[in-house]
Amino acid sequence: MDINDLIQDELINIAKEDLDYKEVIKYLGKTFLNKEYIREEYINDVLTREESFPTGLELKNMGIAIPHANPDNVLKNGISILKLKNPVRFSNMETGEDVYVSMAFMLALKDPNDHLKMLQSLFIMFQKEEVMDELVNVSNKDEIKSIVLNNLTWN
Numbered sequence: 001m002d003i004n005d006l007i008q009d010e011l012i013n014i015a016k017e018d019l020d021y022k023e024v025i026k027y028l029g030k031t032f033l034n035k036e037y038i039r040e041e042y043i044n045d046v047l048t049r050e051e052s053f054p055t056g057l058e059l060k061n062m063g064i065a066i067p068h069a070n071p072d073n074v075l076k077n078g079i080s081i082l083k084l085k086n087p088v089r090f091s092n093m094e095t096g097e098d099v100y101v102s103m104a105f106m107l108a109l110k111d112p113n114d115h116l117k118m119l120q121s122l123f124i125m126f127q128k129e130e131v132m133d134e135l136v137n138v139s140n141k142d143e144i145k146s147i148v149l150n151n152l153t154w155n
Helices: 021-034 041-052 112-126 129-137 141-151
Strands: 012-014 056-058 063-065 078-091 098-108
Touching: 012 141, 021 041, 021 078, 021 098, 056 098, 063 078, 078 141, 098 112, 112 129, 129 141
Parallel strands: 012 078, 063 098
Antiparallel strands: 056 063, 078 098
């Protein structure tokens, strides 16, 4: 699988309105749904999973969320990315405490092994402070795509 196939222009957005975490997941899910990456049930799967297994992550310079669910309702592989207008409260995946998220990356990957590899790759990218500083300051979809493609390793 080629990383360029996962990070498509049609899956990257910048929110123009304030959202809560459920609206973030629905927004990302509808982006997938409109392009036939998932079945509608995937959105509910992700919402349900987020309640039990939160995906917020506190980084040094911003909060990130990686909402996802099992691949049963995934039709095509992709990563939907949303830069938020204002930080949104998610629960921290490690502590359950509040984390204010500025970007969300929803995964839709059919193969559980690819899913795990992608989570690992994202975590490696998230640990690069200079990359995250760039993402904090992006103002358009092309910049988001370029930064992610240049810094996300996929073997």
